[in-house]
Amino acid sequence: xxxxxxxxxxxxxxxxxxxxxxxxxxxxxxxxxxxxxNTAGMQPLVPYLKGQVHPEGKRLADVQKCFRTNDLEEVGDxxxxxxxxxxxxxxxxxxxxxxxxxxxxxxxxxYLNIPIEKLxxxxxxxxxxxxxxTESADIWKSLGINENRIAFLGEEDNWWPNMELTGPCxxxxxxxxxxxxxxxxxxxxxKNDDWVEIWNNVFMQYNHEPDGTFSPLxxxxxxxxxxxxxxxxxxxxxxxxxxSSIWKDVIKKIExxxxxxxxxxxxxxxxxxxxxxxxxxxxxxxxxxxxxPSNKDQGYILRRLIRRMIRHAKKLxxxxxxxxxxxxxxxxxxxxxxxxKELEENKxxxxxxxxxxxxxxxxxxxxxxxxxxxxxxxxxxxxxxKDTAFRLYDTFGFPIELTEExxxxxxxxxxxxxxxxxxxxxxxxxxxxxxxKFKGGLASTGEMETKYHTATHLLNAALKxxxxxxxxxxxxxxxxxxxxxxxxxxxxxxEEEKQKVEDLVNEYIKMGIxxxxxxxxxxxxxxxxxxAMFLEKYGDIVTVYKIGDVSLELCGGPHVQxxxxxGTFKIKKEEASSAGVRRIKAILEN
Ligand code: SER
Numbered sequence: 001x002x003x004x005x006x007x008x009x010x011x012x013x014x015x016x017x018x019x020x021x022x023x024x025x026x027x028x029x030x031x032x033x034x035x036x037x038n039t040a041g042m043q044p045l046v047p048y049l050k051g052q053v054h055p056e057g058k059r060l061a062d063v064q065k066c067f068r069t070n071d072l073e074e075v076g077d078x079x080x081x082x083x084x085x086x087x088x089x090x091x092x093x094x095x096x097x098x099x100x101x102x103x104x105x106x107x108x109x110x111y112l113n114i115p116i117e118k119l120x121x122x123x124x125x126x127x128x129x130x131x132x133x134t135e136s137a138d139i140w141k142s143l144g145i146n147e148n149r150i151a152f153l154g155e156e157d158n159w160w161p162n163m164e165l166t167g168p169c170x171x172x173x174x175x176x177x178x179x180x181x182x183x184x185x186x187x188x189x190x191k192n193d194d195w196v197e198i199w200n201n202v203f204m205q206y207n208h209e210p211d212g213t214f215s216p217l218x219x220x221x222x223x224x225x226x227x228x229x230x231x232x233x234x235x236x237x238x239x240x241x242x243x244s245s246i247w248k249d250v251i252k253k254i255e256x257x258x259x260x261x262x263x264x265x266x267x268x269x270x271x272x273x274x275x276x277x278x279x280x281x282x283x284x285x286x287x288x289x290x291x292x293p294s295n296k297d298q299g300y301i302l303r304r305l306i307r308r309m310i311r312h313a314k315k316l317x318x319x320x321x322x323x324x325x326x327x328x329x330x331x332x333x334x335x336x337x338x339x340x341k342e343l344e345e346n347k348x349x350x351x352x353x354x355x356x357x358x359x360x361x362x363x364x365x366x367x368x369x370x371x372x373x374x375x376x377x378x379x380x381x382x383x384x385x386k387d388t389a390f391r392l393y394d395t396f397g398f399p400i401e402l403t404e405e406x407x408x409x410x411x412x413x414x415x416x417x418x419x420x421x422x423x424x425x426x427x428x429x430x431x432x433x434x435x436x437k438f439k440g441g442l443a444s445t446g447e448m449e450t451k452y453h454t455a456t457h458l459l460n461a462a463l464k465x466x467x468x469x470x471x472x473x474x475x476x477x478x479x480x481x482x483x484x485x486x487x488x489x490x491x492x493x494x495e496e497e498k499q500k501v502e503d504l505v506n507e508y509i510k511m512g513i514x515x516x517x518x519x520x521x522x523x524x525x526x527x528x529x530x531x532a533m534f535l536e537k538y539g540d541i542v543t544v545y546k547i548g549d550v551s552l553e554l555c556g557g558p559h560v561q562x563x564x565x566x567g568t569f570k571i572k573k574e575e576a577s578s579a580g581v582r583r584i585k586a587i588l589e590n
Contacts, residue, residue: 041088093219120188124171125152368396386418
């Protein structure tokens with residue numbers, strides 16, 4: 001078995017080649033209305049790929065916590081995960097194709113010892129915007145990749161992210177590995193699934209504007225991404241990702257808790273689901289954004305993960321009332337705290353979140369399963385009707401996806417559309433909104449979003465002034481239509497307090513205060529009393545936005561130049577978000 005520590009080898013390699021290793025951004029993106037979670041290493045770097053100067057320089061590398069919901073139902077097989085880690089290296093207007101490709105090749109073949117015979121690559125064949133990428137192909141050839149192993153493909157395969165999404169984009173070259181014991185075919189057949197993609201190097205030269213045009217970016221950038229789980233399994237010679245060293249301890253613990261074997265096909269899928277979900281649950285609830293299980297947005301996903309995990313633990317006859325979830329969570333925290341130290345700091349919260357949700361769900365799970373059995377016994381049309389699906393949700397706490405999963409096991413369908421209607425009738429529109437957001441892509445920061453962004457800083461400052469210094473930002477979400485701001489505070493705001501806060505923000509706007517962008521050492525910013533929501537996100541040099549004497553906050557921007565640009569600020573709603581956290585919804589009017 002290959003004992004290489006992939007993450008450390010990767011980061012050391014790029015550090016030696018002039019890259020600054022930056023910390024992973026939180027798994028919950030800040031101020032990005034289009035996505036609930038970070039889904040790729042480049043996502044938090046979008047402003048810098050668009051031309052903003054990164055305080056750490058032009059060469060960056062990191063390991064980023066990522067979470068994708070689109071594969072959630074697929075988890076259970078050999079290769080799918082919800083949470084995963086992405087290694088990436090970036091050039092912000094510095095090196096381009098030659099260095100990028102050469103270094104990828106060098107790392108793979110010399111440091112990770114992958115034989116060149118097992119590699120193949122794809123490059124962009126060109127379209128009406130960009131010509132074929134013969135330059136990349138030539139570089140690959142010069143490194144010894146045979147012409148037979150280079151495939152030219154179109155924009156569906158070799159353009160990132162795709163031709164529809166707005167934001168930074170460009171052609172890419174993807175590196176594939178022959179993951180099979182069969183002899184490596186001479187010619188690279190991109191349709192053969194034994195060739196698996198291991199690394200994607202994107203050459204970002206364009207910004208896809210909201211009006212549909214592709215304008216050249218200020219800089220030619222490189223953005224690469226390599227999935228840790230897949231490549232670790234490959235290096236260790238596994239075709240089942242869950243048998244790699246990443247999962248060894250957690251699977252062993254699940255076997256121990258259940259007294260069952262991973263190799264027993266009856267239980268393998270449930271074990272993979274528990275292993276995947278507990279890791280995702282730890283990462284989401286351990287993020288400094290303080291997400292708690294709820295019926296909307298990230299909180300809903302967290303709830304689904306915990307409840308699905310519990311249901312599979314039950315299938316394995318694990319005693320739900322024992323502290324099994326704590327034992328599993330502790331393994332994950334220990335394994336990952338070197339890279340994500342917030343997991344250790346938030347350990348008590350993580351354990352509390354899982355155990356509270358477990359107690360809540362455990363009360364109704366048994367009864368819900370009985371109810372499910374009862375209704376499915378003499379079912380009509382092989383379909384669970386909307387009223388039953390809604391009752392399972394409302395009374396027994398079964399997320400609709402859980403009902404669907406149970407139904408699938410009996411070859412039954414669920415009237416999901418009908419359920420959704422009922423759900424909407426019950427005025428819980430937010431989950432549907434959340435689904436929309438998963439479909440969304442990268443953030444586009446328009447004029448209105450920028451205004452709202454600055455307004456969050458003013459609101460944060462006003463709240464502190466009216467309610468006290470204990471107020472800190474706990475989260476925010478911005479669209480072109482409105483802003484949402486979560487902050488630490490224990491009580492509902494009185495009408496008077498709300499009015500005072502609103503008036504104060506409007507006063508700051510009227511004062512026409514310039515918004516200044518400063519760069520300083522993180523230490524100095526903290527000493528100056530700057531607000532910071534996600535300290536771990538920032539490197540040693542930080543960007544701080546100063547709004548006169550009103551506000552000083554660590555932030556990546558963007559912001560307006562002067563507060564007078566904001567119009568009139570109006571609080572629309574004030575409500576509880578989770579324990580000790582309040583939420584304000586507000587708009588800006590002209
Ligand atoms: N953004 C590209 C990806 O996610 C490369 O990092 O594949």
